[in-house]
Amino acid sequence: MPVAKPGKRLLHHIPLRFVQKRVAGGGHKSVTADLNLTSMIDFLVITVVFLLSQFGSQQQVQSSAGLEIPETHNADTLASAPIISISDQAILMDGQRITTPREISGSSDRIDRLFERLEQTKREYPVLHPERQFEGDVVFQIDRHVHWDIVKTIARTCAAAGYVRLNFAVTKGNANTAAE
């Protein structure tokens, strides 16, 4: 049996022109559309690159679950620096647990473990960022209900280690709810 060319075969044997016209689509526009793959792949690749570029320090800051960060109207760009997270449960530096607010509550002494970690990060800074000068930036990601005495003790430890520029992470939005 010969190989038949693919195509519409229904009722083609009927020798009536109006039947053949109807089964052949009746001269109407085709319902299938060609898809240009080049532009489609271009679009998909650009979307992937754009989404990947959104992953930065902002992503890292927001990724700590359970922290209720205050909102403000005005804010600067978030610096790329060590992130200290303070919540009611724990104090973390770059995701690693340092201590708890209960342990340092009522004490204004330097937190030795945090100091050592900051010193180590400071020593590594010229190696990791040879083109930039160390300016003492540190990012504070703090739950809005934390009391200032906890933050003050940590800020003092940062100052002792040479981190003098405190960047308090905030979300840009409606500032009226910030202090309520």
Next chain:
Amino acid sequence: MGGVSVDSGGKGGKKSVDAPVNMVPMIDLLICCIAFLLMTAVWVQTGAVQASQPRGAPAPDSPPNPEQQDQLKIQISPTGLQVGVNAADMRQIGRTPQRFTELKTLLEARRQANQQNREVWLQPDGAVDYSEIIAVMDTVYEVYGSAARGEVTIRFL
């Protein structure tokens, strides 16, 4: 189906150097990447309010430096705010819902009176919530401008 041509210009019965690329798994991969990135993306805009502190660890209750004497200070306590340059000059703002509007008005008046002053010292009480301090810093930013651009310097006492 699309293909990538790697034509070397060879002729005459040689093995073809054209390598067909299967577009279906490639498009599947790209769509999976987009879906993953969209699901894990955070659409909240994050920023920072910046403050400076003196280098080294000062004593917990050290007396104020002479340079602090003439600077605008905002004392933040659980009962409200106090704004002024020195004790005689302090203006009290009670803990009302309108306290930040009052603070803004007061800071604007201070700024008009002394255009040169670009430094604000904050003195929060230990029992004050962090959100209250951030709200005060936001008000300072609103009146004076950004600390990162050098329009104002916020320091902590």
